[in-house]
Amino acid sequence: MNADLERVIGLQRLDTASDAARKRLADEPEREKALDARLDAAKQRVTSSKERLAANQSARREIEKELAVHQGRLSKFREQAMAVKTNQEYHAIQHEIAHAQAQIKTHEDHMLDRMVDADDLAAAVKKAEADLAAEQKAIDADRKAMNAEHAELQAALERFTTERSAIVSALDKQLLAIFEQVSKKRHGVAVAEAKNGICTICHVRLRPQVFNTVRRNEDIVQCDSCQRILYFVSAPAAASPGSDASSPAAS
Numbered sequence: 001m002n003a004d005l006e007r008v009i010g011l012q013r014l015d016t017a018s019d020a021a022r023k024r025l026a027d028e029p030e031r032e033k034a035l036d037a038r039l040d041a042a043k044q045r046v047t048s049s050k051e052r053l054a055a056n057q058s059a060r061r062e063i064e065k066e067l068a069v070h071q072g073r074l075s076k077f078r079e080q081a082m083a084v085k086t087n088q089e090y091h092a093i094q095h096e097i098a099h100a101q102a103q104i105k106t107h108e109d110h111m112l113d114r115m116v117d118a119d120d121l122a123a124a125v126k127k128a129e130a131d132l133a134a135e136q137k138a139i140d141a142d143r144k145a146m147n148a149e150h151a152e153l154q155a156a157l158e159r160f161t162t163e164r165s166a167i168v169s170a171l172d173k174q175l176l177a178i179f180e181q182v183s184k185k186r187h188g189v190a191v192a193e194a195k196n197g198i199c200t201i202c203h204v205r206l207r208p209q210v211f212n213t214v215r216r217n218e219d220i221v222q223c224d225s226c227q228r229i230l231y232f233v234s235a236p237a238a239a240s241p242g243s244d245a246s247s248p249a250a251s
């Protein structure tokens with residue numbers, strides 16, 4: 001292969017890898033925010049489960065107060081019942097007693113319902129707290145991985161820069177100018193593989209003699225349509241089945 005063609009391919013590989021690394025680094029604040037949101041959501045679930053339990057507890061206190069009132073009235077009516085003089089008074093007081101007893105029964109039923117709910121709500125608080133602890137742990141691990149990746153990306157970028165300058169200093173200046181110009185115009189991709197007679201990036205069919213020249217990888221040939229510098233990857237002599245299972249055997 002033409003040494004300069006090999007260099008621009010290397011240059012493109014480095015630029016593409018650098019772009020990907022920079023994009024990944026640029027995504028970090030967004031990913032950081034997503035981690036914070038996950039933690040906030042887990043904390044919120046604990047808060048709301050505790051609120052529901054607290055609401056249940058205050059409802060139970062209210063019912064207790066009501067119960068005390070009705071129990072007080074019941075004992076008062078029972079005392080009065082001992083002192084009644086007439087049949088009419090007796091019936092009236094019995095009626096009051098029955099009413100108070102019914103009220104007590106209703107409130108006791110409510111209390112029982114609330115107590116059953118309280119067990120579920122307390123279990124929900126425990127679960128939300130356990131979930132929060134697990135989420136916190138997972139988020140810490142994700143953040144640690146992100147920090148490690150950050151350091152790796154930074155180191156890779158430095159390495160790419162060094163490797164790039166080495167290639168640039170060896171590369172033909174005119175070809176470098178073409179590379180930079182096309183790269184700028186074509187979103188950072190100045191080199192394209194030609195395959196089956198077409199430019200694999202802009203998908204334009206190359207003229208047969210152009211493709212033949214590209215196949216030899218000896219000359220610098222630009223795609224007529226996108227101007228990218230073309231190269232050809234010769235198929236491995238004996239394609240081993242399974243090495244590229246996704247594509248059917250070349251015909």
Ligand SMILES: [Zn+2]
Binds near residue numbers: 200202224225228
């Ligand atoms: Zn093209």
